[in-house]
Amino acid sequence: MGYQINRAVLDRIRENTDIVEVISNYITLKKSGRNFKALCPFHSEKTPSFTVTPEKGIFHCFGCGAGGDAISFVMKMENAGFPEAAALLAKKAGINLELRSGDDRGNEVRTKILQLNYKAAVFFHEYLLREKEAEPARVYLKKRNISPEMIKKFQLGFAPASFQTEKFLRNEGFNRADLENAGLRFYQRVTFPIFNLSGECVGFGARSINGSDPKYLNSAENPAFSKGNILYGLNLSRQAIREKGEVILVEGYLDLIKPFQNGFENIVASLGTAVTPNQAKLIHHFTNRVVLLFDSDVAGKAAALRNMEALNIGTILMNDLDVEIVLLPEGLDPDSLIDKHGRETMESLLQKRQRLRLPGKPYR
Numbered sequence: 001m002g003y004q005i006n007r008a009v010l011d012r013i014r015e016n017t018d019i020v021e022v023i024s025n026y027i028t029l030k031k032s033g034r035n036f037k038a039l040c041p042f043h044s045e046k047t048p049s050f051t052v053t054p055e056k057g058i059f060h061c062f063g064c065g066a067g068g069d070a071i072s073f074v075m076k077m078e079n080a081g082f083p084e085a086a087a088l089l090a091k092k093a094g095i096n097l098e099l100r101s102g103d104d105r106g107n108e109v110r111t112k113i114l115q116l117n118y119k120a121a122v123f124f125h126e127y128l129l130r131e132k133e134a135e136p137a138r139v140y141l142k143k144r145n146i147s148p149e150m151i152k153k154f155q156l157g158f159a160p161a162s163f164q165t166e167k168f169l170r171n172e173g174f175n176r177a178d179l180e181n182a183g184l185r186f187y188q189r190v191t192f193p194i195f196n197l198s199g200e201c202v203g204f205g206a207r208s209i210n211g212s213d214p215k216y217l218n219s220a221e222n223p224a225f226s227k228g229n230i231l232y233g234l235n236l237s238r239q240a241i242r243e244k245g246e247v248i249l250v251e252g253y254l255d256l257i258k259p260f261q262n263g264f265e266n267i268v269a270s271l272g273t274a275v276t277p278n279q280a281k282l283i284h285h286f287t288n289r290v291v292l293l294f295d296s297d298v299a300g301k302a303a304a305l306r307n308m309e310a311l312n313i314g315t316i317l318m319n320d321l322d323v324e325i326v327l328l329p330e331g332l333d334p335d336s337l338i339d340k341h342g343r344e345t346m347e348s349l350l351q352k353r354q355r356l357r358l359p360g361k362p363y364r
């Protein structure tokens with residue numbers, strides 16, 4: 001990887017890391033004497049054989065043999081290298097980590113993109129709140145009944161004309177190559193920053209408000225942003241997902257934010273694509289029950305089927321996702337449903353969900 005971490009720093013990370021806290025970010029742990037138990041995230045099982053021993057700072061699975069400390073857990077879970085996992089835990093513990101980078105260009109680029117995205121997200125958000133040019137965006141969000149609290153919580157913003165964004169980012173020390181790598185190719189649009197589970201801004205969705213096509217644009221795929229590996233909103237909804245024991249899966253940004261605003265906080269969005277096996281895996285870290293919520297037009301049905309198929313791939317991989325479906329009344333998406341018929345209607349539709357029979361998989 002080209003990174004080296006000083007031995008003493010590693011010891012400090014280990015001392016300052018609570019393995020129970022780290023693992024609880026991903027899966028639900030139950031106390032069992034001096035240890036904690038859980039269903040193993042690394043193999044499929046019905047009774048918990050995954051054990052965490054806080055005193056020793058280690059985990060071990062009696063089912064599949066997986067084991068190690070907090071760093072190795074994060075490595076497995078985030079599919080990260082040793083230095084990246086250590087860096088993540090260092091950040092959580094407030095330890096300043098001087099990563100000496102060698103020849104790992106990809107990681108340097110990624111880090112730069114994340115820094116740039118973070119600055120851009122703040123810039124867009126402030127712009128939306130304060131600048132005159134953003135008035136149409138404010139009007140748009142108001143018309144869509146998005147509350148000021150949600151605008152803040154989801155850090156919604158407005159990307160102004162290209163030269164303004166570029167000027168701002170150049171003043172922040174980013175050069176042309178950085179700008180190109182980050183792929184912020186949207187202007188005069190409402191922005192939806194997309195965060196990963198570590199709270200890093202990996203990219204943006206951007207909606208046109210002046211009728212320009214396409215309606216939605218995302219950051220270009222880059223070393224920090226891969227649509228198929230991320231679920232929009234999961235950084236904010238994971239706690240509610242754990243508590244409710246299920247996740248509502250929608251397609252778009254506002255289809256997520258509107259229900260969230262109305263108390264349906266156990267919700268994620270797939271960024272308009274079919275759910276990938278990686279996304280299914282992400283879901284599985286938090287729950288095994290998925291409720292698909294789509295509009296009932298033909299596209300909605302097709303999307304539901306596509307997602308079902310994709311989820312089935314995930315189901316085969318993980319062998320344990322229950323999929324249920326709610327088809328919304330014609331012409332309505334989760335956003336407009338709540339606007340027109342209120343949260344009670346949404347609630348009762350969720351009650352009337354149907355169990356999906358996945359191909360090749362019997363009802364349980």
Ligand SMILES: [Zn+2]
Nearest residue numbers: 040043061064
């Ligand atoms: Zn296991």
